[in-house]
Amino acid sequence: MASIRKHRDKWQVRIRRAGLQPLSKSFSLRKDGAEWARQMEVKADRAELPTDLKALQRITLADLVVRYRDTVSVKKRGYENERISLTAFLHHPICSKRLSDLRTEDFAAYRDQMLQTVKPTSLKRYLDPIHNLFEVARHEWGVPLRDNPLGRLKLKAPSQRRERRLLSGEWERILEAARLCRNPWIEPIIRLALATGMRRGEVLALEDNQIDLERRSLLIRKTKNGHARTIPLTVEAVRILGQLLRGRLGPLFPITRNAFRLAWERLRERADLGDFHFHDLRHEAISRFFELGLNPPEVALISGHRDMRQLFRYTHPLREGIIDKMDRSTS
Incomplete structure (x- = not known):
C-alpha cells in the first residue's frame, strides 16, 4: 500500500506490500508521486515487482x-x-x-x-x-513467488491414449486365472468392471446401500470428476450383484486397493495378457455399449464422462464389426 508524505521540499512516496521489496521515491510535485504510486500498485498486482528475497x-x-x-x-x-x-x-x-x-x-x-x-x-x-x-x-498461501519454476520446464511425454481391447480367448483366460486366485473377490470384481464400465476405485468402494436391484440401478457416490451418478444395470451386472448381496451389509469387497493391484498383476502374468491393463476393461465395456446401439448421451450416463471428447477417447469399435456393417450395407 502506498503512503505519501512531505519531507522538506520533496514529496516522498513509499510502497509496502507483503512479499515484495519496499519501494520509495521522491518527487517535487505531489501529483507526480501519486501517479508513480498508482503505476507501482498496478505492477504489484501483476506480480511485476521484485519479490522480498528475505521472505523466500x-x-x-x-x-x-x-x-x-x-x-x-x-x-x-x-x-x-x-x-x-x-x-x-x-x-x-x-x-x-x-x-x-x-x-x-x-x-x-x-x-x-x-x-x-x-x-x-x-x-x-x-x-x-x-x-x-x-x-x-x-x-493461496501468500508465498511471494513471482512465477512457477515448473511452468517453463519442458517434458515431452507420449500420448497415453490406448486402443487395447480384449482379443479372442483373453476373456476366457482372465476368468480361468481369476478362479485360481486364493482371494474369492477377484473374479466378481473383474466381471462387474466389464459389465458396468466402472473404474477400479468405484468398484472397490461399493457398498450394499448403493444398489437397487429391483430398479436395476447403482449409485456411484465418489467419482473421479466429483459428480455422483446413477447407472442402469445390465442383466449380467444384476446377476453378479445379486450373488454378492446375499447376507451382506456394508462394503461388497473387503479388499484393499493395493491387495487387488498385486492380485491383478499376478493374474495378468498367469493369463499371459501382455500389455492389457485393468483399466482396459473400462475401454472394452464402453466400446461394447456403443456396439449395442446406445447413443453418446446414454453411454455418458453410464461412464460418467461430462466431456464427449473424453468419452470418444474410450471408444474403440472392433474393425471386424465395422467391416461386417459395411458388408451388410452393400449386400
Whole structure:
C-alpha cells in the first residue's frame, strides 16, 4: 500500500506490500508521486515487482512439500499414492534448496536425472503435484513467488491414449486365472468392471446401500470428476450383484486397493495378457455399449464422462464389426 508524505521540499512516496521489496521515491510535485504510486500498485498486482528475497530465504522447498502433503493432498481421493510420491521426493537434495535460490534450471537437472530410471509419463505424474504445489503457494498461501519454476520446464511425454481391447480367448483366460486366485473377490470384481464400465476405485468402494436391484440401478457416490451418478444395470451386472448381496451389509469387497493391484498383476502374468491393463476393461465395456446401439448421451450416463471428447477417447469399435456393417450395407 502506498503512503505519501512531505519531507522538506520533496514529496516522498513509499510502497509496502507483503512479499515484495519496499519501494520509495521522491518527487517535487505531489501529483507526480501519486501517479508513480498508482503505476507501482498496478505492477504489484501483476506480480511485476521484485519479490522480498528475505521472505523466500526463510522457506525451503521441503517446507512447501510437507505443508502441501499434509493440508492439500490429504483431501484428495488419490491421497495415498500422492503421499508416497511426495514423501519420496522429500529425500532428493533439491528439497533442501531455499525458495530464493530455486530456479527452473534446478528442476531441469532433476528431470534429466530422473529420466535415466523412469519413463517420461511416470515423471510427469510425479511432477504434477509439485507444479500444483507452487500454484497453491503463490495464490493461496501468500508465498511471494513471482512465477512457477515448473511452468517453463519442458517434458515431452507420449500420448497415453490406448486402443487395447480384449482379443479372442483373453476373456476366457482372465476368468480361468481369476478362479485360481486364493482371494474369492477377484473374479466378481473383474466381471462387474466389464459389465458396468466402472473404474477400479468405484468398484472397490461399493457398498450394499448403493444398489437397487429391483430398479436395476447403482449409485456411484465418489467419482473421479466429483459428480455422483446413477447407472442402469445390465442383466449380467444384476446377476453378479445379486450373488454378492446375499447376507451382506456394508462394503461388497473387503479388499484393499493395493491387495487387488498385486492380485491383478499376478493374474495378468498367469493369463499371459501382455500389455492389457485393468483399466482396459473400462475401454472394452464402453466400446461394447456403443456396439449395442446406445447413443453418446446414454453411454455418458453410464461412464460418467461430462466431456464427449473424453468419452470418444474410450471408444474403440472392433474393425471386424465395422467391416461386417459395411458388408451388410452393400449386400
